[in-house]
Amino acid sequence: MAKKAVFFIAVLYIVICCASCTPQSVRTSSSPTETAAAPQSSPMQTAIDQENPFEWLEEYDRGAVKGYDVLNITGVDALGRVINTAEAKNENYQVGMFYNAANGFATVDGIYDITKLLEEYGEELVFYEDSELSPAEAEHWWGEPLYGYYKSADSYIAKKHVELLTAAGVDYLVCDVTNGWTYPVATSYVLEYIVELREQGWDTPQVVYYVHSLNNKTVRELYSSMYSNPDYEEAWYKVDGKPVIIAYTDTEKDKAEAATRGVTDFSSSDYDPLSQEILDYFYFVEPRWPNDTMASLIGTPIYDPDKKTGYAWIEWTQPLPVRDTSLGSYMNVSVASHPAIPFSFSITHGAQNWSRAYNPVLGMDSKNGVMEGTYFQACWDQVLETMPDTIMLVSWNMWTVLKLPYQNGEYMYVDTVTLEYSLSIEMARGAYEDNYYMQSAENIRNYKFTGEAPAREPQTIDINGSYAQWYITEGVYRQIGQDAYRRISSSVDGSITYRTTLPENNIQEIRVAHDDNNIYFMLRTEDDISTREDGNLSWMNLFIGAGEPALEGWEGYEYVLNRSGSDTATDIVKLNADFTGEVVGQAEMKIDGNRMFISVPRNLIGMENETQFYFKAADSVAVPDDIMEYYVSGSVMPMGRMSYEYKMAE
Numbered sequence: 001m002a003k004k005a006v007f008f009i010a011v012l013y014i015v016i017c018c019a020s021c022t023p024q025s026v027r028t029s030s031s032p033t034e035t036a037a038a039p040q041s042s043p044m045q046t047a048i049d050q051e052n053p054f055e056w057l058e059e060y061d062r063g064a065v066k067g068y069d070v071l072n073i074t075g076v077d078a079l080g081r082v083i084n085t086a087e088a089k090n091e092n093y094q095v096g097m098f099y100n101a102a103n104g105f106a107t108v109d110g111i112y113d114i115t116k117l118l119e120e121y122g123e124e125l126v127f128y129e130d131s132e133l134s135p136a137e138a139e140h141w142w143g144e145p146l147y148g149y150y151k152s153a154d155s156y157i158a159k160k161h162v163e164l165l166t167a168a169g170v171d172y173l174v175c176d177v178t179n180g181w182t183y184p185v186a187t188s189y190v191l192e193y194i195v196e197l198r199e200q201g202w203d204t205p206q207v208v209y210y211v212h213s214l215n216n217k218t219v220r221e222l223y224s225s226m227y228s229n230p231d232y233e234e235a236w237y238k239v240d241g242k243p244v245i246i247a248y249t250d251t252e253k254d255k256a257e258a259a260t261r262g263v264t265d266f267s268s269s270d271y272d273p274l275s276q277e278i279l280d281y282f283y284f285v286e287p288r289w290p291n292d293t294m295a296s297l298i299g300t301p302i303y304d305p306d307k308k309t310g311y312a313w314i315e316w317t318q319p320l321p322v323r324d325t326s327l328g329s330y331m332n333v334s335v336a337s338h339p340a341i342p343f344s345f346s347i348t349h350g351a352q353n354w355s356r357a358y359n360p361v362l363g364m365d366s367k368n369g370v371m372e373g374t375y376f377q378a379c380w381d382q383v384l385e386t387m388p389d390t391i392m393l394v395s396w397n398m399w400t401v402l403k404l405p406y407q408n409g410e411y412m413y414v415d416t417v418t419l420e421y422s423l424s425i426e427m428a429r430g431a432y433e434d435n436y437y438m439q440s441a442e443n444i445r446n447y448k449f450t451g452e453a454p455a456r457e458p459q460t461i462d463i464n465g466s467y468a469q470w471y472i473t474e475g476v477y478r479q480i481g482q483d484a485y486r487r488i489s490s491s492v493d494g495s496i497t498y499r500t501t502l503p504e505n506n507i508q509e510i511r512v513a514h515d516d517n518n519i520y521f522m523l524r525t526e527d528d529i530s531t532r533e534d535g536n537l538s539w540m541n542l543f544i545g546a547g548e549p550a551l552e553g554w555e556g557y558e559y560v561l562n563r564s565g566s567d568t569a570t571d572i573v574k575l576n577a578d579f580t581g582e583v584v585g586q587a588e589m590k591i592d593g594n595r596m597f598i599s600v601p602r603n604l605i606g607m608e609n610e611t612q613f614y615f616k617a618a619d620s621v622a623v624p625d626d627i628m629e630y631y632v633s634g635s636v637m638p639m640g641r642m643s644y645e646y647k648m649a650e
Contacts, residue, residue, distance in 0.1 A: 053466035054592060061471045063511065067478035068201035070167055072453050074614050075642040076549035076556045077438035079372060083549075084442075085645045087451030089169070089203075094327070095444055096208065096392035097165060097425075098313060099173040101186035103400060104151030104492040111149045111493055112140040112403075114418060115431075127348050128409055139400040142416045146427035146434075146628060148498050149491040151186075156487035156500070158189035160631070161396070161426075162197065162204055163480045167638060168441040169448065170205040172237040174246065174392055178212035178287075178313070182221055191226075191235040193481075198234050200482060206237035210313065211247035212287050213261065215254040217270040219247050223278050239327065242283035246311050248302075249274065249284050256300040257289075285326050288312045314338075314394050314423075318360040320382050328389025333379040335394065335423055335436060342414035343421040355420040356432075370420055371432055373439050380443040391447070393440060398423040427640075433628055434641055441642075455611070455647040459513040461520040463590050463597035470522050475512035477644045479637050482508060484526065503620035503635035504530050505540055510617055510637060512646050519607065519646075523596040523617055525635075537563055538624040538634065540596060544615045546606035549643065554579050555627040556641070557616075559605045561587060561598065572604050579625035611650055614643040 048060050058064060075083045112134055117126050121133065130136040141149060150157050165173065175187060190207065197204045211218045226232065227243060236243035248254050251273045255266050288310025289302075297303045304310060307317070309324045315332045316339035323330040336343075338353040345351035354360065357369025359378060366374040383391055398416055406412040416422040425436040456474045484506040489498050506526035513520040521542065532539055543557040552558050553575040560581065564571045570589045573581035585604040590597045602608055618624075621634035631640040638644060 047466075047468040047471050050466065050468050053468065056467050056595075057471075060468070063471065063473055063476040065201070066474075066476035067509065069203065070169055071449070072477065072644050072646075073167055073441075073638050073642050074549050074645040075438060075441070076551055077435055077442075077641060078433065078551075078555075079435060080551050081439065081442055083438065083642070084445050084449075085453035086445060086449035087453060088449070090448050090450050092389065093387070093448035094171045094390040095169065095448060096172045096174045096390065097170045097205065098210075098392055098395040098398070099161075099175050099190075100395065100397050100399075101152040101175060101183040101190070102181065103149075103186075103397075104153060105181065105183055105186070106139070108139065108492040109135075110138070111491060111495065112138055113142075113144060113149075114140050114413070115143045118418070123347065127344065127411055130411075134403065136403050136405060136411060138403055140403050140413065141399050142401065142418055142422040142424070143399070143431050144429045145397070145399055145424075146429050146631060148429075148496060149493075150498070151489065151492050152183065153186040153189065154487075154489045155189045155193075156485060156489060156498075158186070159193050159481065159485060162190060162193045163639065164426075164437065164631075165396070166197065166202055166204045166480055167642060168437065169444040170393075172208050172244070173205050173396075174208050174210045176313075176395075177209050177218055177222070180214035180218050182209075182218065182225070184225055187226070191232045194235040195232065197481060202480060207235050208237045208244045208246060208285075210287060210311075211245065212289065213257065214270055215248045215257065216251060216272060216274055219245065219274060219278060219282075223281065227281070239283045242281065244285060244327070245282045246285045246287050247282070248286060249279060250301060253301040256297075256302045259300070260297065283326070286310045288323070290314050290316045311392070313392075318354075320379060322386055322388055325390075329386075331379075331383050331386065331388045331391050333376070333383055333391050333393050335373060335376040335425060336421060337375070338415070338421070342412045342417075344411075344413040344417045346421055347417065348410060348412075353421060356422070357420065371435060373432075373436055376436065376439060377443075380439075380447075384443070384446055387447070393425060395423045395425065397426045399426075427628065427631060429628075434631070438641060453645055453647060455649040456512075456514065457649050458515045459520075460515040460518075461513050461597075461599070463520060463588060463599045467595075470511050470513075473511045473513045473522075475646050477510045477512070477637065479506075479508050479635070480639075482526070484635060500622070500633045501620070503633075505619040505635060507540075507617050507619055507635045507637050510615075510644070512615075514602075514646070514648055517602060519600045519602060519605075519613070521596075521598040521600070523598075525594045525596075525619075528593050529591050529596055532562070532565065534564070538621045539619060541618045541621075541624070542598065542615060543618070543643075544600075544605050544613055545643070546613050547610045548612065549614050549645075553577065554581075554625075556614075556643070559584075561600070565589065567591070570598060572600070612645060612647040614645050616643045 071086045074085050125134050194204045292304045293307045311325050312332050314334050320331050336356045340351035340353050346353045357365040358375045359366045401413045401416045403411045419431050427434045461469050484502050486502050487500040509524040511522040540562045542561040544559045545557050560573050561570045563573050569586045571583045572585045574584045575581045587598050587600040618636040623629040630636045
């Protein structure tokens, strides 16, 4: 963020200097010898009169530092719920996301998907048999993620996750190392990309580790192997200048936790006290397990009779407690919960765990509650009423669970088992898809963002005129991550290949302006824009919805540009729900190297009487009629079902 501030000051200084020595007019003609006066509708507009009107002069660009935030991201999910835009972020409220980097860490002999096994073979195989189809002690998946049965140690996955959570407004990732394993390879991909995006100017989530079992040993390992690397410095979430870690500082609490797992010998160096160097380095937040109030723990250092302190990874009580932590007041927001652990007992014993559909007020599951996230929203509603200092969402990607022997030939699945009784927010293929991601983004907006996005003053653009016109444009939107990347990986067991290709055109930036008659777009790509090919439905698409986001047309988008056209014009297609459409007119277009300029008549996209619209750009999406593919392939701004909002001053 400091880097952006310095750059902004430098740009401002140059603009002021130029104002004192250079005529401030706008070239609106393609001829370098002709200069037109600023339009009457926008008399306050000024830009430089540059010698070459078609050269982009970065030093004069007033929008160079704009667009590195998510305030203008909006969207409507499959259920019609809308993410509101905002004017600012309230730093007093912070959002954490529980994050798992363990997939593929251990040797995996197959993919055991509980949902698919239940559908094909029934409960006997899943809960009472040890077989090649569903082996005991093996990790099982409750369902299939959108990105497949992925390894966490996959740079593509790490980048997608960081981008998604940046767009949603998450402040910190709570990396789960509660079992004593630290997953350095997978986590390093996350840390590296966080640093890369922050250097570009993005306020990405940073990392906090959540330690529990083998507390002292794990803290020492993290300190020596991860925090000692200076390359990761900007990736740590800090308070008072110190990296935050959720861990015990008291060795007696480390031993007491181990005792709950049957450990009686503490002579190992694993239980040596933490050094003063480590104690001084971290900002410690004490962990709290949801069962730390069990009667068997009375008299131990981890016993918490009031259950009102410490950072809990999940809650087994309703209404949700408001906890006291060194980060301030804290609440936990999970998509489901298992107070009658394990989750699988809801299926095999009729135990009342709280499914995704559970309404804690009514004490019963809601119709269509799994798709709507009824329990998740009930937790969110309590947060929005209480407004604690920090919250944690549970969980981004808790996809797998061990099949563990219980008794009488039964096997149990503790923290996840089926769609109804699982804890993942990340997009799920063939299940809730992106409902929980969009629901998270919507509620994060309501929790920590304030105001409404500002309306933009009118500005008339000649799309064949000088680039200088665009230096003063107020609507600037940027891609989260400048470099295009592809996926070359496989499933955790190596049986499925996952591949994406680099996009033909890597879209980097969009600028938008408007006047009474037209809406103007400038799209900038990494390299020169490729030539349009007939029949290519995913070449430099520009999707538009008039007014406030709503489920109109195809997945909320009423119009799309660039399905067809010529070198100087693009067809405007009005979309149907099935992705087909009819041409309703044309928009003037110009391509110059890596920039595309479009002038869209407002009356052709339903904007005669509207003062706002939303849009997205996309190129090289592999399956263009599937909105979920906009999270997976191509160059998409913004990703998936999200859009940018543009408001017009009245």
